[in-house]
């Protein structure tokens with residue numbers, strides 16, 4: 233049997249893992265998927281504060297999910313990961329990567345020595361200085377990436393790769409049939425969201441947004457509602473103002489106001505992209521992330537952006553193994569795309 237790898241997504245108070253075997257020419261096979269929760273304050277904005285809590289949770293995840301492989305691909309995409317559009321003189325990619333530290337110091341909020349840098353070429357052009365390559369600079373705090381790698385090692389596993397979460401999502405949701413033409417992916421998490429615009433599955437533009445579904449939860453909690461009530465309001469009433477009973481008007485208004493702020497950020501991000509590439513309009517939106525399950529969110533996003541919104545299905549690129557508990561998939565779908573996309577790194 234082909235060797236399998238596990239994509240591990242460190243979410244907000246939840247770890248998700250998907251084990252996949254590479255299928256040679258056929259589709260990779262989804263062998264198992266599992267999630268475990270951990271105290272959310274062990275991370276902050278995606279950064280690990282309490283490594284021991286994470287190590288325990290990872291071990292528990294491997295036991296409960298019966299994962300066979302120890303080879304792990306990790307995602308990074310928290311709020312301290314910076315993505316910037318960057319044009320560099322046209323030279324071979326290896327050379328660009330070597331000279332990145334000298335090119336980008338002024339763009340970074342942290343010293344270059346403390347950052348992991350990467351450059352993804354997107355297109356070629358010419359500016360005042362001559363031929364250039366337009367691409368995406370990705371810069372992450374070294375300490376934060378190493379902390380993620382370390383908890384995986386301490387749990388007895390073997391981190392084989394680290395990938396940017398928006399790229400993992402692009403692979404899971406925008407390649408192949410689902411991703412033809414220029415499409416925007418909108419992923420709404422708990423504390424971090426992102427927007428990717430891709431043409432025929434190749435990312436052109438990436439933005440990480442430091443906000444997500446938990447802003448609604450915090451605002452509802454501030455009205456004195458308990459956690460169970462908050463989650464039930466988000467899932468069943470959400471943005472449907474008329475569904476709320478009269479005494480919870482304040483809750484309805486809170487959910488709508490906070491969500492409209494996030495929708496405005498998403499719309500402005502898309503408008504920014506469209507203004508920079510007026511010849512390449514966005515055809516539609518693919519939506520993912522647990523935060524997108526707020527009742528009424530897809531319709532509100534359509535209304536805000538005037539674009540058609542589809543729910544992403546990260547399992548499309550996979551064959552699902554026999555005996556896999558498929559019934560569990562529908563509820564987990566919006567949240568499992570990162571873990572699944574991480575396994576596609578080598579198959580992209």
Ligand SMILES: Nc1ncnc2c1ncn2[C@@H]1O[C@H](COP(=O)(O)OP(=O)(O)OP(=O)(O)O)[C@@H](O)[C@H]1O
Pocket residue numbers: 242243244245246278420421422423424425444445446447449463466467468521522523524525526527566567
């Ligand atoms: N059925 C639902 N209805 C409404 N909101 C939901 C539902 N399920 C999950 N959410 C919300 O989705 C958010 C979690 O999304 P997700 O699981 O994608 O985030 P995460 O990966 O754990 O965190 P992050 O990526 O931000 O670090 C939370 O705000 C949660 O309340």
Ligand SMILES: [Mg+2]
Pocket residue numbers: 242243244421422570
């Ligand atoms: Mg997430």
